[in-house]
Amino acid sequence: MYKSIKSKKMGLTFELNKALKVKEIKKSKHHFPLKDSTFRSKDLIEGIKVILSRNVTMSKVTKKFEKIFSQKMKMPFSLMVNSGSSANLLAFQCLINPYRKKRLKKGDHVLVPSICWPTSFWPIIQSGLKPVFVDVDKYTFNIDLKDLEKKITKKTKALMLIHVLGNSTNMEKLNKILKKNKIILVEDTCESIGAKYKNKFLGTFGDFSTFSFYFSHQISSVEGGMICCKTKEDEDIIKALRSHGWSKDLSNQRKLEKKFKDINKSFFFVNSGYNLRPTDIQAAIGLSQFKSLNNFIKVRKINKNKIINKIITDKRWNNQVRFLEKTKNVDPSWFGLTMLMDKKFKKKRKSILIKLDKMGIENRPIISGNFLKQPAVKKYKFAQKSSDFPNANYVHEFGFFVGLKNKIMSPNETSKFVNIFFKSFQ
Numbered sequence: 001m002y003k004s005i006k007s008k009k010m011g012l013t014f015e016l017n018k019a020l021k022v023k024e025i026k027k028s029k030h031h032f033p034l035k036d037s038t039f040r041s042k043d044l045i046e047g048i049k050v051i052l053s054r055n056v057t058m059s060k061v062t063k064k065f066e067k068i069f070s071q072k073m074k075m076p077f078s079l080m081v082n083s084g085s086s087a088n089l090l091a092f093q094c095l096i097n098p099y100r101k102k103r104l105k106k107g108d109h110v111l112v113p114s115i116c117w118p119t120s121f122w123p124i125i126q127s128g129l130k131p132v133f134v135d136v137d138k139y140t141f142n143i144d145l146k147d148l149e150k151k152i153t154k155k156t157k158a159l160m161l162i163h164v165l166g167n168s169t170n171m172e173k174l175n176k177i178l179k180k181n182k183i184i185l186v187e188d189t190c191e192s193i194g195a196k197y198k199n200k201f202l203g204t205f206g207d208f209s210t211f212s213f214y215f216s217h218q219i220s221s222v223e224g225g226m227i228c229c230k231t232k233e234d235e236d237i238i239k240a241l242r243s244h245g246w247s248k249d250l251s252n253q254r255k256l257e258k259k260f261k262d263i264n265k266s267f268f269f270v271n272s273g274y275n276l277r278p279t280d281i282q283a284a285i286g287l288s289q290f291k292s293l294n295n296f297i298k299v300r301k302i303n304k305n306k307i308i309n310k311i312i313t314d315k316r317w318n319n320q321v322r323f324l325e326k327t328k329n330v331d332p333s334w335f336g337l338t339m340l341m342d343k344k345f346k347k348k349r350k351s352i353l354i355k356l357d358k359m360g361i362e363n364r365p366i367i368s369g370n371f372l373k374q375p376a377v378k379k380y381k382f383a384q385k386s387s388d389f390p391n392a393n394y395v396h397e398f399g400f401f402v403g404l405k406n407k408i409m410s411p412n413e414t415s416k417f418v419n420i421f422f423k424s425f426q
């Protein structure tokens with residue numbers, strides 16, 4: 001008996017080692033990739049434990065992660081989902097849901113920054129609401145509060161705010177504007193988990209907030225996300241929407257069951273729905289990572305400062321770029337190292353970025369650039385044009401970012417990065 005357990009365990013170890021070797025071969029072609037894995041063996045072991053338990057679908061581990069997430073973030077309700085995009089969709093579907101007493105109506109206006117991610121934007125359309133784009137700040141890339149105030153009308157009912165790449169806007173000023181105009185706030189915090197404004201976590205100011213645990217983010221559950229809300233009413237709606245419209249786990253489940261006596265209680269559907277559930281495997285990995293969030297943020301900050309200090313003290317430094325500024329009172333949770341190329345490189349801009357990539361520093365646009373330039377938006381023929389957003393256009397043209405490693409960079413690595421940086425501008 002003992003022998004057979006031992007040999008089974010050894011077989012498993014052998015298989016795991018074999019799998020780990022395969023993983024080692026698949027290294028990125030870039031020395032400095034955009035996606036640097038945050039996974040440590042201890043995170044993956046938590047996932048493997050769930051797999052070996054055979055109880056892999058959404059259950060106790062997901063609940064545990066949600067509870068710990070709520071406690072740390074200081075948000076009353078947190079529900080894990082299979083992606084940050086799903087969390088955004090659920091926020092807007094909840095806002096229009098017939099179970100919500102104060103719900104949005106078809107055609108109500110929702111403000112959204114012109115530099116945004118597709119799945120921050122499309123849930124507005126998918127929920128029958130009207131998006132109204134707002135320009136961004138030229139140097140923080142976050143929403144421009146002056147332009148936001150100009151875009152508010154009687155029809156404005158909500159704001160889909162994006163906290164860009166670990167930073168945010170002036171939340172105090174924004175809150176005042178929103179309160180005065182009775183505008184609901186959804187905070188897309190998918191790029192900024194752990195960042196704080198005046199010591200309060202981003203993602204705790206709004207009625208809803210969303211987070212992403214995609215592979216390249218500050219922490220990861222492979223794919224995954226979280227949606228937080230402030231009322232039991234919203235929590236119940238989101239729970240049902242997340243899982244086929246099912247009544248399971250809702251606070252008013254018993255009351256509803258009494259009303260509909262001829263329906264099987266295991267297959268009792270009270271709302272419209274999707275299947276946006278995570279698995280307990282993702283929850284176990286995500287929770288293990290979440291416990292080290294502060295450390296991940298700290299390491300990214302150290303690496304960012306190391307690179308910037310080395311670049312700006314180098315004799316080749318000629319203000320080639322401007323580094324992203326953090327907003328006053330924000331304690332950021334950097335996503336990547338974000339830069340704006342100086343205008344003097346306008347003509348060489350593309351070739352510089354190609355050189356950076358070829359020499360080993362992978363790079364990409366800020367979120368998806370000025371989103372109004374994307375073919376998907378053009379297809380829908382909105383009245384607003386990409387040219388109406390000068391700052392977004394500026395960021396679209398000159399902004400880019402590179403990845404930040406999750407382990408403290410050695411002096412050699414930092415020098416390598418800095419040399420590639422300067423060579424790409426030659």
Ligand SMILES: Cc1ncc(COP(=O)(O)O)c(C=O)c1O
Nearest residue numbers: 083084085117120190212213214
């Ligand atoms: C601002 C923003 N919102 C939402 C998402 C979507 O998150 P996910 O990839 O988990 O669906 C992303 C993706 O990175 C993002 O940058």
